[in-house]
Amino acid sequence: MPWSESIPQFSTPALVLALALLAYAAVGEPLLGRRAFARLERTRDSDPRALLRFYRLSIGIAWAWTAVVVAAVLLAPGLTAAHLGLRAPVAWGPFAGAVIGFVLALLVVWLLTRDRGRGRRPGPEPAPVPEPAAHVLTVLAPRSRAERRAAGLLAVTAGVCEEVLYRGLFVALGVALGLPVWAAAVLSCVLFALAHVYQGWWGLVGPGLVGALFMVVYLGTGSLFVPIVLHILLDGRSLLLTGRGRRHRATSV
Numbered sequence: 001m002p003w004s005e006s007i008p009q010f011s012t013p014a015l016v017l018a019l020a021l022l023a024y025a026a027v028g029e030p031l032l033g034r035r036a037f038a039r040l041e042r043t044r045d046s047d048p049r050a051l052l053r054f055y056r057l058s059i060g061i062a063w064a065w066t067a068v069v070v071a072a073v074l075l076a077p078g079l080t081a082a083h084l085g086l087r088a089p090v091a092w093g094p095f096a097g098a099v100i101g102f103v104l105a106l107l108v109v110w111l112l113t114r115d116r117g118r119g120r121r122p123g124p125e126p127a128p129v130p131e132p133a134a135h136v137l138t139v140l141a142p143r144s145r146a147e148r149r150a151a152g153l154l155a156v157t158a159g160v161c162e163e164v165l166y167r168g169l170f171v172a173l174g175v176a177l178g179l180p181v182w183a184a185a186v187l188s189c190v191l192f193a194l195a196h197v198y199q200g201w202w203g204l205v206g207p208g209l210v211g212a213l214f215m216v217v218y219l220g221t222g223s224l225f226v227p228i229v230l231h232i233l234l235d236g237r238s239l240l241l242t243g244r245g246r247r248h249r250a251t252s253v
Contacts, residue, residue, distance in 0.1 A: 008172040009078025017072040018173045021065055021165065025191045032061070033198040037139070044139055051142065055150040062161035069169050079176075084168035085224030136199045140239060151239040159232030166192045166211065167218045167227060185215050210234065 010018060036054055043050040073079050081087065142148040166188050174184025193208030214227035 006083075008080075008083040008176045009076065010072070010173070010176050011076040011078070014072040014076035014079060015176075017068050017075070018169060021068055021072075021169065022173065022191075024065070025165065025170070025195065029195045030197045033195060037136075037198040041139055048144075051140070051147050052150055054140075055147070055154050059150075059154055059157045062157045066161045066164055069164055072169070079172065083172045084164060085171075085218055085222070086164075086168070087223055087225075089221040089223040089226060091221050136203070137238065142239065148240060152236060155232055155235035155239055158235050159228050159230075162192070162195075163214065163218075163224050163228045163231055166195075167215060168224050171215075171218075181219065185219060189215055 036057055040050055040054045069084070073081060073084070140151075142151045170188040170191065171181065171184045174187055175181055179187070189208060189211050192211035193204045196203035196207040199207075214231060217227050217230065218224055
């Protein structure tokens with residue numbers, strides 16, 4: 001498995017920073033996400049800037065923890081960017097599998113969130129069928145040009161920052177603490193799913209499975225760049241092109 005040729009070594013300051021991020025990911029991020037999303041739900045329709053504030057808070061926090069990750073790397077001579085997967089892929093076989101898996105993931109997301117009323121023949125309205133994450137996507141869907149630009153920036157931020165933290169740092173930390181790579185990977189996937197608990201049960205299942213796919217791609221290729229690109233594309237599609245939100249015209253700035 002071409003993950004790394006050496007065991008990452010954390011200095012004491014870097015270990016403190018990494019453990020603080022681990023605690024934040026386990027407790028702080030789920031609680032903050034639920035609280036911020038609940039506030040957005042209450043004010044989305046009455047406050048035209050509510051979504052922008054939510055986007056900006058999410059972006060700011062993500063780049064803040066990424067800055068802490070960078071600080072940890074700088075404080076630990078035995079911890080390199082390569083240990084976090086920031087290097088070119090060293091195996092290309094899993095990349096082909098990643099492309100197929102990513103297309104399948106997009107297909108599943110589309111099937112679960114598409115508008116079931118489109119193309120329906122006139123007649124009695126059938127009973128609504130619950131759609132996983134439909135409510136979340138409706139709340140998070142941008143409705144103006146400014147919101148769409150912020151959504152695009154959020155997709156890029158999530159793709160870079162979440163991969164660096166959950167796939168990059170936490171796997172390296174687990175291995176440095178003596179865990180097998182697979183155990184560190186499972187822990188990382190659980191923390192990634194918890195970060196999306198504000199979306200309800202679908203937040204644990206959907207992002208959890210996608211996070212596992214990204215982890216397989218990362219460990220197989222030895223590079224975080226591949227899952228970063230896939231993550232950006234998937235989040236961009238979810239925010240801008242999926243479900244009811246895609247019908248909101250960007251008419252204002």
